[in-house]
Amino acid sequence: GIQVEQSPPDLILQEGANSTLRCNFSDSVNNLQWFHQNPWGQLINLFYIPSGTKQNGRLSATTVATERYSLLYISSSQTTDSGVYFCAVEQDGGTSYGKLTFGQGTILTVHP
Amino acid sequence: DTGVSQDPRHKITKRGQNVTFRCDPISEHNRLYWYRQTLGQGPEFLTYFQNEAQLEKSRLLSDRFSAERPKGSFSTLEIQRTEQGDSAMYLCASSLAWQRSSYEQYFGPGTRLTVT
Numbered sequence: 190g191i192q193v194e195q196s197p198p199d200l201i202l203q204e205g206a207n208s209t210l211r212c213n214f215s216d217s218v219n220n221l222q223w224f225h226q227n228p229w230g231q232l233i234n235l236f237y238i239p240s241g242t243k244q245n246g247r248l249s250a251t252t253v254a255t256e257r258y259s260l261l262y263i264s265s266s267q268t269t270d271s272g273v274y275f276c277a278v279e280q281d282g283g284t285s286y287g288k289l290t291f292g293q294g295t296i297l298t299v300h301p
Numbered sequence: 302d303t304g305v306s307q308d309p310r311h312k313i314t315k316r317g318q319n320v321t322f323r324c325d326p327i328s329e330h331n332r333l334y335w336y337r338q339t340l341g342q343g344p345e346f347l348t349y350f351q352n353e354a355q356l357e358k359s360r361l362l363s364d365r366f367s368a369e370r371p372k373g374s375f376s377t378l379e380i381q382r383t384e385q386g387d388s389a390m391y392l393c394a395s396s397l398a399w400q401r402s403s404y405e406q407y408f409g410p411g412t413r414l415t416v417t
Contacts, residue, residue, distance in 0.1 A: 193343075219402070219403070220403065220404075222405065224408075230338075230390050230413065231408070231411070232392065232408040234408075237405040277343070277344075286356075286398065286402075287332055287349060287396060287398055288334070288346045288349065288357070289336075289344075289346065289406060291344050291345070292343055293342065
């Protein structure tokens with residue numbers, strides 16, 4: 190099956206700093222989503238971005254499908270950005286339509 | 302609230318007992334997924350339904366696990382004879398789908414199972 194690797198595994202920032210999270214995947218994808226998991230375990234949808242670039246406030250994401258990676262940018266980080274960020278992909282051409290394979294996540298801690 | 306809902310949010314059970322979880326997807330979504338997440342890991346796919354048909358089961362889903370979506374709306378996940386290794390967060394998600402194409406998945410708050 191498809192492999193998904195996220196980096197870095199841990200990231201510690203001061204409030205106001207910018208950061209870039211990376212997601213590499215081993216095969217072609219139909220779907221790529223970024224999630225933020227809050228301390229209660231809820232997965233919050235950030236971006237649905239199989240290709241191209243999107244922006245939502247202080248967050249933006251870029252997926253370069255031909256090179257098999259995606260980037261999540263967080264600007265002017267706030268303490269409420271703390272949590273785990275997951276990248277998840279749906280492999281193209283597989284038999285499991287819609288099945289998401291998740292990376293291991295990036296644990297982000299933002300200090301005031 | 303029109304998001305995905307799950308019940309219960311927490312379940313503590315003794316080893317050997319049976320448990321059942323419920324998921325109510327977003328009403329217009331025809332595809333429903335179950336995932337399991339253990340501590341420090343990303344969620345892992347268990348099974349999914351298109352309407353009422355269960356189309357795939359992961360090898361993670363042992364014979365003790367069964368899932369249903371009887372009328373293509375809500376779904377239940379039952380674990381029989383629970384083991385300590387079943388302790389995890391069980392997540393449900395739903396999406397729209399058309400033939401081979403699927404769209405953005407939305408997750409519920411999860412059911413945290415603890416087997417003592």
